[in-house]
Amino acid sequence: MYKIVRxxxxxxxxxxxxxxxxxxARKAEPGQFIIFRATEDGERIPLTIAGxxxxxxTVTIIFQIVGAGTEILNSLNVGESVHDxxxxxxxxxxxxxxxxxxxxxxxxxxxxxxxxAKKLHDIGCSVTSIVGFRNKDLIILEDEFRAASDNYILMTxxxxxGEKGVVTAPLEELIKNGEEFDEVIAIGPLIMMKFVVMxxxxxxxxxxxxxxxxxxDGTGMCGCxxxxxxxxxxxxxxxxxxxxxxxxxxxxxxxxxxxxKPFELKAREEACNMLKKxx
Amino acid sequence: MPNMRxxxxxxxxxxxxxxxxxxxxxxxxxxxxxxxxEAARCLNCPKHPCMDGCPVQISIPEFIQKIVEKDYxxxxxxxxxxxxxxAVCGRVCPQERQCESKCVRGIKGEPxxxxxxxxxxxxxxxxxxxxxxxxxxxxxxxxxVIGCGPSGLACASDLAKKGYAVTIYxxxxxxxxxxxxxxxxxxxxxxxxxxxxxxLKALGVDIETNVVIGKSITVDELFDDFGYEAVFIGSGAGxxxxxxxxxxxxxxxxxxxxxxxxxxxxxxxxxxxxxPIEHPKKAVIVGGGNVAMDAARSAKRLGADVTIVYRRSMExxxxxxxxxxxxxxxxxxxxxxxxxxxxxxxDGRVKAVRCQEMELSEPDESGRRSPVPIEGKINEIxxxxxxxxxxxxxxxxxxxxxxxxxxxxxxxxxxxxxxATTREGVFAGGDAVTGAATVxxxxxxxxxxxxxxxxxxQNK
Numbered sequence: 001m002y003k004i005v006r007x008x009x010x011x012x013x014x015x016x017x018x019x020x021x022x023x024x025a026r027k028a029e030p031g032q033f034i035i036f037r038a039t040e041d042g043e044r045i046p047l048t049i050a051g052x053x054x055x056x057x058t059v060t061i062i063f064q065i066v067g068a069g070t071e072i073l074n075s076l077n078v079g080e081s082v083h084d085x086x087x088x089x090x091x092x093x094x095x096x097x098x099x100x101x102x103x104x105x106x107x108x109x110x111x112x113x114x115x116x117a118k119k120l121h122d123i124g125c126s127v128t129s130i131v132g133f134r135n136k137d138l139i140i141l142e143d144e145f146r147a148a149s150d151n152y153i154l155m156t157x158x159x160x161x162g163e164k165g166v167v168t169a170p171l172e173e174l175i176k177n178g179e180e181f182d183e184v185i186a187i188g189p190l191i192m193m194k195f196v197v198m199x200x201x202x203x204x205x206x207x208x209x210x211x212x213x214x215x216x217d218g219t220g221m222c223g224c225x226x227x228x229x230x231x232x233x234x235x236x237x238x239x240x241x242x243x244x245x246x247x248x249x250x251x252x253x254x255x256x257x258x259x260x261k262p263f264e265l266k267a268r269e270e271a272c273n274m275l276k277k278x279x
Numbered sequence: 280m281p282n283m284r285x286x287x288x289x290x291x292x293x294x295x296x297x298x299x300x301x302x303x304x305x306x307x308x309x310x311x312x313x314x315x316x317e318a319a320r321c322l323n324c325p326k327h328p329c330m331d332g333c334p335v336q337i338s339i340p341e342f343i344q345k346i347v348e349k350d351y352x353x354x355x356x357x358x359x360x361x362x363x364x365x366a367v368c369g370r371v372c373p374q375e376r377q378c379e380s381k382c383v384r385g386i387k388g389e390p391x392x393x394x395x396x397x398x399x400x401x402x403x404x405x406x407x408x409x410x411x412x413x414x415x416x417x418x419x420x421x422x423x424v425i426g427c428g429p430s431g432l433a434c435a436s437d438l439a440k441k442g443y444a445v446t447i448y449x450x451x452x453x454x455x456x457x458x459x460x461x462x463x464x465x466x467x468x469x470x471x472x473x474x475x476x477x478x479l480k481a482l483g484v485d486i487e488t489n490v491v492i493g494k495s496i497t498v499d500e501l502f503d504d505f506g507y508e509a510v511f512i513g514s515g516a517g518x519x520x521x522x523x524x525x526x527x528x529x530x531x532x533x534x535x536x537x538x539x540x541x542x543x544x545x546x547x548x549x550x551x552x553x554x555p556i557e558h559p560k561k562a563v564i565v566g567g568g569n570v571a572m573d574a575a576r577s578a579k580r581l582g583a584d585v586t587i588v589y590r591r592s593m594e595x596x597x598x599x600x601x602x603x604x605x606x607x608x609x610x611x612x613x614x615x616x617x618x619x620x621x622x623x624x625x626d627g628r629v630k631a632v633r634c635q636e637m638e639l640s641e642p643d644e645s646g647r648r649s650p651v652p653i654e655g656k657i658n659e660i661x662x663x664x665x666x667x668x669x670x671x672x673x674x675x676x677x678x679x680x681x682x683x684x685x686x687x688x689x690x691x692x693x694x695x696x697x698x699a700t701t702r703e704g705v706f707a708g709g710d711a712v713t714g715a716a717t718v719x720x721x722x723x724x725x726x727x728x729x730x731x732x733x734x735x736x737q738n739k
C-alpha cells in the first residue's frame with residue numbers, strides 16, 4: 001500500500017498527489033511513468049511521473065479526472081493509500097547534449113512536460129516553453145514553468161489568458177524567425193502532438209513525442225501499447241514512451257486509443273454513482 | 280490386492296455445453312471413493328519408473344500407498360518434500376509426457392492417474408488442514424528471488440526450508456506469474472494459487488509485489504545495497520511475439536498474453552470489472568500450443584465462435600492432448616494447415632483474417648516435416664477478433680541492466696545444469712533459461728538452483 005502524503009486540486013479537473021513510494025522515488029527520471037491501481041479490484045492505469053523527492057521517498061503524479069479509474073483515485077485523500085504503485089517504467093527523456101530546446105505542452109500533458117523542462121533548464125539548456133490550455137481556469141504549473149524557462153509562451157483556445165490560439169502557431173513563428181532548436185519535445189493529447197510534428201517536419205526540426213497508448217502491465221509482456229514507429233511495431237512501455245515524432249503513425253495510435261470508449265463511458269458513470277452513494 | 284482394472288477412473292467434469300459458458304473449473308476432481316479405487320491400481324513397483332518421469336522426483340508410490348491407507352495428510356507430506364505446488368501441478372502438468380508416461384500399468388492399459396491423485400491429496404489438505412507449517416530455524420543468510428512464477432516459488436520454498444531469509448520480487452501486483460495471469464480460472468482456479476502462495480508466506484518467505492527488477496532495483500543493487508548473498512532469476516518468458524503481418528495493429532488484435540492477462544489477472548470476464556475486454560463474436564486464434572487453447576477457450580466463454588488456425592496438422596499440435604480434446608468438446612473449430620498472412624480491416628477494426636493454405640513437406644534429415652505454402656491457395660475467415668499465440672521469449676530487461684549476464688541467440692539466459700549463470704552469485708531457471716516450457720520444468724529448475732545457491736553460500 002502506498003500512502004498519499006499530499007493532495008492538491010490544480011484546477012477543477014486536474015489533481016496533484018504526492019505518494020510514498022521509496023523504491024520508485026529512488027530511480028525516477030523525467031519522462032518515465034508509473035502504473036497504479038487505486039483499489040484492490042481497480043484497473044491498472046499508467047501515469048507519467050511529474051516529480052519526485054528521493055530523500056522523502058515520494059513521487060508526485062498529476063492526473064486529469066477523465067474516467068472511472070482517475071475518478072476513484074481522486075476520491076482518495078491524504079492519509080489513505082493507493083493499492084498498487086509500480087515504477088519507474090519506460091525510458092527517461094534523453095536530455096544529454098541538448099543546448100536549445102522547445103518544450104511544447106498541452107493540457108494535463110504540461111504536468112509531464114514540466115519536469116522535462118526543469119531538467120533541461122538545470123543542465124544549462126536554453127528552454128522555450130510553449131504551453132496550451134482550453135481556457136484560463138485550466139492552467140497548471142504556470143509559476144513552475146516560468147522558473148524553468150528562458151521563454152514562456154502561454155496559449156489558450158479562447159484567449160482568456162496569454163495569447164489566443166493553438167501551440168503550433170508560436171512554435172512555427174519562432175522557427176520561421178530563425179530560432180534554431182536542437183529539438184522540440186511535445187507532450188500532450190495525440191492530436192496536438194500530431195500537429196506539432198506536422199509543423200516541425202516542414203522545417204526539419206527534430207521532434208520527440210511522449211506517447212500515451214492504452215497499457216495493461218507496462219513491463220513489455222502484452223503489447224497492448226504497441227505503436228507503429230518507422231514502419232516497425234514498438235511497445236511504448238519498454239521502447240518508449242518517447243519516440244521520434246516524424247516516425248510515429250499517429251492515426252493508428254488514435255484509433256487504438258479509442259478501443260474501449262463505450263466501456264469507459266459506462267464505467268465512469270458507474271464510478272460516479274458509486275462515489276455519490278458513499279458521500 | 281491391487282486393482283487390476285485396465286483403465287483409469289475418469290475425471291468428473293462439467294458438461295462441455297455448460298462449461299463453455301462459464302469460467303468455473305472444468306475438472307471437478309476425484310471423490311474419496313474414486314481416489315481410493317484409483318490408488319489401488321498402483322503396483323508399488325520397487326523400481327518406481329514413474330519417479331524418473333517427474334521433474335522434481337516426487338516419491339510417487341509412497342504417496343499413493345498413503346492414500347490406500349487413507350492417510351491423506353501423510354500423502355500430502357510425502358509430496359510436499361519435493362513439490363511446493365501440488366494443487367497446481369496436479370492440475371496443469373502434462374503427466375502423459377512425464378510421470379504417467381513411465382507407469383508400468385501404462386504398458387497394457389492406461390497408466391495410474393498420478394496427476395489426479397496428486398490433485399486429490401492437495402485439495403484434501405487445503406480443505407482440511409489449517410495448521411501453519413513449522414517455520415525453519417533461520418541460518419542468518421539472505422537470498423533474493425526475481426519473479427514469483429513457478430520457478431521462483433519453488434526456489435524460494437526450498438531456500439526457506441533451509442533457513443534462508445528469502446525475498447521474492449514480483450513486477451505485477453499479484454504473485455504467481457503465469458499461474459496468475461496466463462492459465463485460466465477454468466483450468467486453475469486463482470484461489471488455489473493464492474492458497475499455495477499463502478503457504479509459502481507462512482514458511483517465512485517475503486513477497487514484494489510491484490517491484491520491477493531492472494527498473495526499480497538492479498541486480499547489482501540487490502547485492503550491493505540490499506545485502507543479498509545470492510540471487511535467483513526466474514523472470515520467465517513473457518515477451519509476446521507478433522507475426523509481423525499487415526493489419527496486426529488493428530483494433531481487435533490481441534497478443535494471447537494481453538487477452539489472458541485482462542481475463543485472468545484483471546478479471547475482465549466478470550460483470551462489473553473495472554478492466555475492459557471486448558466480447559468478440561467471431562474470434563480467430565493463431566497458434567497450436569497450450570496458450571492458444573487457453574485463449575480460444577476463454578474467447579468461447581465470452582460468447583464467441585472460435586477458430587484456431589495452425590500451420591501444421593493435428594499430430595504436430597504442441598498443446599496437451601487433453602486440452603485439445605477439451606477445446607473440441609467445447610465447440611472450437613480447428614483450421615489446420617493454414618497460416619495467417621494478413622489481418623483485413625475496416626474502419627480501423629478487424630474484419631477478416633486472410634490465410635495461406637499449407638502442406639507438409641517430406642521429412643528432412645531430422646525427421647521434421649515443415650509446412651510449405653501451396654501457391655495460390657488463399658482463403659479468408661470472417662472475424663472481429665484476432666489473437667496471436669505463436670510463442671513468447673524472455674524479457675530483455677534484466678539482461679540489459681546487468682553486466683556479465685550472458686544470453687543465447689534466443690535471448691535466454693545462459694545457465695549450467697545447476698542454474699549458475701555467467702555472473703557469480705546469480706542463478707537462473709525456468710522459462711528465462713529454456714524459453715517457454717512447462718510449470719513443472721520451471722519448478723524443477725528452481726529446486727536445483729536452490730540447492731546450488733545453498734552450496735554456493737555455504738562454501739563462500
